[in-house]
Amino acid sequence: MSAIGNEYGNAIFLLAEEEGMLDEVMIGLDSCRKIFEENPEYRDFLGTPSIPIGERLDAVRSAFDGKLPDRVTDFVCLLTERGYIRFFPDCVENFENEYNRRFDIAVADVVSAKPLGVSERQALRDTLEARTARRIKLNCTVDPELVGGLVVKIDGKLFDGSIRARITDILEEMTK
Incomplete structure (x- = not known):
């Protein structure tokens, strides 16, 4: 900036x-x-x-x-x-x-495979607010390469709940 x-x-x-x-x-x-x-x-x-x-x-x-x-x-x-x-x-x-x-709002960058509906956004916001004890502003983007699930980044912390991440985890477990 x-x-x-x-x-x-x-x-x-x-x-x-x-x-x-x-x-x-x-x-x-x-x-x-x-x-x-x-x-x-x-x-x-x-x-x-x-x-x-x-x-x-x-x-x-x-x-x-x-x-x-x-x-x-x-x-x-x-x-x-x-x-x-x-x-x-x-x-x-x-x-x-x-x-x-000033208002203790955290910005959550959310990536999903398809656009989130109003109810999905609200449910996600409610969940994130409960977990962070802060108000949340969602910045939603769509990545069609994401098979499903969500990737959320708040305050530099990445929460990867995508299907791709789950498959990667399963493959890593299988190769051990």
Whole structure:
């Protein structure tokens, strides 16, 4: 993560905390991050110095006013004005890390063979929360090469409950 991402991410976190808007700003930053991920050319446009700054700021306001918290729209404008919009993902990552620390949330990276349904996600979250005594945020991805089961990573600890891992364990036992 960049120094600018750390500095600006921490600044918006402290401001949102002071204003009692941590949840709203977190949701807004996450929504904006998704927009930039789905439309990288839009973020590139905002970072193009040859386009007049007024035009770029108008584009931010027309895209986000009323759709995101004002604090998030202002933050995107600030990064655009200062030429730092390319650091937006780092800023959000820093904000999210601070948010998770503040509310004792652990991030669980979950890999499954097929997409998990809502009830499966909730059951997994409940199980992990019971085992860790922390709130859990799931980051789910799909790996079709996984035959079945789940691979979960929390706080650097890997829990491999995949069928592939079970088969490997069985094969190791058979070769002993």
